[in-house]
Amino acid sequence: MNDNPLIHIQNISKVYEMGGEQVFALRDISLDIYPNEYVALMGPSGSGKSTLMNVLGCLDTPSTGIYTFKGLDVNEMSDNDLAEIRNREIGFVFQTFNLLPRATAVKNIELPLIYSGVSSSERKSRAIKVLQDVGLGERLTHKPNELSGGQRQRVAVARALVTNPSIILADEPTGNLDTKTGIEIMKLFRDLWLKGNTVILVTHEEDVARYAQRIIRIRDGKVESDEKNTVSQYSQGTE
Amino acid sequence: MNILESILQAFESVRSNTLRTILTLLSISIGIFSIIGAGSAVATLDSAVNTQLVAMGENSFMIRRTPTINIGNSWRKYRNRKDITYAQAKEFKNNIESTDLISISDETDGYTAKVGNLSTDPDISLIGCDENFFTIKNMQIIEGRSFSAQEVLSATSTAIIGNDIVLKLFNGRKAIGEYLTLKNQQFLIVGILKSQGSMFGKSLDNQIMIPISTFMRYHTDEWGSSVDITGQAYSKQSFLQTVDESIGTMRSLRNVKPWEDNSFEIETNETISNQFASFTGYLSMFGIASGIISLLAAGVGIMNIMLVSVKERTREIGIRKAIGAKKNWILFQFIIEAITLCQLGGIIGIAFGVIAANGLSTLINAETQIPLFWVLFSVGTCTLMGLIFGSYPAWKAACLDPIEALRYE
Numbered sequence: 151m152n153d154n155p156l157i158h159i160q161n162i163s164k165v166y167e168m169g170g171e172q173v174f175a176l177r178d179i180s181l182d183i184y185p186n187e188y189v190a191l192m193g194p195s196g197s198g199k200s201t202l203m204n205v206l207g208c209l210d211t212p213s214t215g216i217y218t219f220k221g222l223d224v225n226e227m228s229d230n231d232l233a234e235i236r237n238r239e240i241g242f243v244f245q246t247f248n249l250l251p252r253a254t255a256v257k258n259i260e261l262p263l264i265y266s267g268v269s270s271s272e273r274k275s276r277a278i279k280v281l282q283d284v285g286l287g288e289r290l291t292h293k294p295n296e297l298s299g300g301q302r303q304r305v306a307v308a309r310a311l312v313t314n315p316s317i318i319l320a321d322e323p324t325g326n327l328d329t330k331t332g333i334e335i336m337k338l339f340r341d342l343w344l345k346g347n348t349v350i351l352v353t354h355e356e357d358v359a360r361y362a363q364r365i366i367r368i369r370d371g372k373v374e375s376d377e378k379n380t381v382s383q384y385s386q387g388t389e
Numbered sequence: 390m391n392i393l394e395s396i397l398q399a400f401e402s403v404r405s406n407t408l409r410t411i412l413t414l415l416s417i418s419i420g421i422f423s424i425i426g427a428g429s430a431v432a433t434l435d436s437a438v439n440t441q442l443v444a445m446g447e448n449s450f451m452i453r454r455t456p457t458i459n460i461g462n463s464w465r466k467y468r469n470r471k472d473i474t475y476a477q478a479k480e481f482k483n484n485i486e487s488t489d490l491i492s493i494s495d496e497t498d499g500y501t502a503k504v505g506n507l508s509t510d511p512d513i514s515l516i517g518c519d520e521n522f523f524t525i526k527n528m529q530i531i532e533g534r535s536f537s538a539q540e541v542l543s544a545t546s547t548a549i550i551g552n553d554i555v556l557k558l559f560n561g562r563k564a565i566g567e568y569l570t571l572k573n574q575q576f577l578i579v580g581i582l583k584s585q586g587s588m589f590g591k592s593l594d595n596q597i598m599i600p601i602s603t604f605m606r607y608h609t610d611e612w613g614s615s616v617d618i619t620g621q622a623y624s625k626q627s628f629l630q631t632v633d634e635s636i637g638t639m640r641s642l643r644n645v646k647p648w649e650d651n652s653f654e655i656e657t658n659e660t661i662s663n664q665f666a667s668f669t670g671y672l673s674m675f676g677i678a679s680g681i682i683s684l685l686a687a688g689v690g691i692m693n694i695m696l697v698s699v700k701e702r703t704r705e706i707g708i709r710k711a712i713g714a715k716k717n718w719i720l721f722q723f724i725i726e727a728i729t730l731c732q733l734g735g736i737i738g739i740a741f742g743v744i745a746a747n748g749l750s751t752l753i754n755a756e757t758q759i760p761l762f763w764v765l766f767s768v769g770t771c772t773l774m775g776l777i778f779g780s781y782p783a784w785k786a787a788c789l790d791p792i793e794a795l796r797y798e
């Protein structure tokens with residue numbers, strides 16, 4: 151872990167103006183995240199986890215503070231630059247899946263490739279490949295409402311993976327799933343990490359956090375603790 | 390590029406907001422229909438009239454009390470004009486020196502002809518004319534003969550008949566030398582006209598010619614007894630001279646003071662096509678004006694549909710942006726969608742416009758003119774409309790904040 155950090159944030163705050171009153175969603179957060187880390191972000195509801203994820207994922211910009219992604223200053227970037235970073239470098243997985251309802255699994259997965267200008271034949275073969283990787287090779291032409299919750303989340307994970315991003319951000323990916331399906335999805339993330347991917351995952355379940363290698367706890371927009379996960383044998387990559 | 394996807398999305402919009410979308414598409418259709426309809430109608434009429442003008446013969450002109458084509462309320466201008474009397478016309482014919490081809494004629498409708506106990510419908514045109522008429526009007530007599538100058542002078546009861554009359558009253562029997570009855574008067578049939586087909590839905594063969602002198606004596610209708618004078622110059626070179634001479638002669642015969650306008654119309658192929666052009670000009674202007682109004686109304690509708698579509702798909706836009714769609718992609722997607730919607734309405738309008746134009750040309754028996762220009766114009770207009778009225782909703786979509794859009798329920 152002594153190469154350059156993938157993500158470097160320093161004294162980041164996010165303030166919302168609510169009827170003249172300032173609401174601090176993030177206060178003075180500093181973090182470094184290195185390639186091939188598996189990080190769990192934990193904390194009570196309203197503590198700022200999603201806000202932090204959105205900032206890390208370049209969906210949102212901090213009010214103050216420094217954010218460098220792969221050495222590039224994110225604060226300096228235009229909307230289009232941010233869109234490009236999101237497209238090429240970041241794979242987002244949402245709690246509510248956020249798939250296009252009318253598009254088939256393959257089409258959903260092709261979407262980020264469309265925006266990065268990949269040819270249609272390559273798009274299709276890459277989409278099918280990742281769908282097979284997440285174990286949905288049989289469901290290529292199903293639409294989201296023809297899939298189970300776990301299957302939808304697999305499609306969402308496949309969509310996050312298809313561009314070979316530098317980092318995968320997952321905001322409560324198991325929040326809408328039952329325990330058994332949740333475990334399957336967590337195995338998927340662990341496998342990705344074992345293959346060398348960088349993963350940040352938001353959760354408020356200790357069971358889920360146990361899969362990670364590093365656990366960051368947040369409270370009231372501040373980092374409460376940031377430590378290596380010693381509890382789990384999974385972090386060693388063995389079962 | 391996701392053009393195809395955007396186009397499919399437009400169809401999706403039609404499906405999900407059926408009624409509103411269909412109403413809007415309808416007003417686009419009506420707008421385009423007005424434009425195409427007027428365009429085709431004008432093109433069809435134009436070509437029909439041009440054919441007719443050519444058939445009328447080159448270097449010919451007409452002198453009448455009022456113009457052939459009369460638009461708007463300009464009839465007031467002509468109301469007080471005195472008739473061109475038969476006597477006046479005869480004097481005119483005698484006085485013109487630059488050509489001998491002057492014909493005097495008059496026409497009235499609604500005649501019934503009888504032979505024995507056979508009779509026609511009361512829809513025959515009766516034309517009084519003279520020996521020059523057939524030459525100037527390019528009418529051929531396929532059987533028998535034309536009128537002689539002597540016949541016209543002495544007002545004989547002779548007739549030259551069109552093909553429809555032959556078919557109805559003689560049905561294969563020989564017509565030349567037979568008699569037919571018009572208003573209790575017997576006429577000897579001396580000639581049969583070559584069939585000329587029909588024009589503006591009216592058969593040109595359903596007519597009977599008699600000497601103008603006979604016509605003036607017995608058959609002038611209640612509209613007065615103003616006759617028409619048709620003339621033909623000997624050549625293209627002498628045409629203007631003949632027209633000038635005609636105007637001068639007519640003015641002096643009708644005592645027009647030097648400072649007054651002509652108290653008659655002199656029409657040439659050129660003036661008729663000018664009159665016609667101003668008529669078709671009105672028609673196209675009307676079509677375009679009503680087209681633009683309904684297109685504007687439709688534009689507002691399109692904007693509304695697109696705004697609703699953007700609103701309903703806020704989350705989808707959020708997803709697309711989160712995944713890396715740039716502003717321009719979203720902008721492009723929604724503009725393509727708006728253009729597709731407009732084209733959809735436009736295609737329906739073009740189809741109905743062309744059908745209407747076809748109907749018109751069958752009605753007046755002319756060749757259909759599908760005005761390619763107007764079809765292209767419509768496609769262009771629809772594209773422009775999609776651009777104009779789709780831009781604002783598309784811009785709104787493109788500017789959505791991804792996080793807020795994702796949070797939208």
Ligand SMILES: Nc1ncnc2c1ncn2[C@@H]1O[C@H](COP(=O)(O)OP(=O)(O)OP(=O)(O)O)[C@@H](O)[C@H]1O
Pocket residue numbers: 166167168173174175193194195196197198199200201202354
């Ligand atoms: N758009 C906004 N406007 C105002 N306040 C906001 C906005 N978004 C978030 N907040 C506030 O910021 C704080 C952090 O919100 P955030 O969504 O990051 O919490 P969270 O840790 O993800 O909670 P949960 O576990 O419930 O998802 C909350 O107090 C919230 O009210």
Ligand SMILES: [Mg+2]
Pocket residue numbers: 199200201
């Ligand atoms: Mg959250």
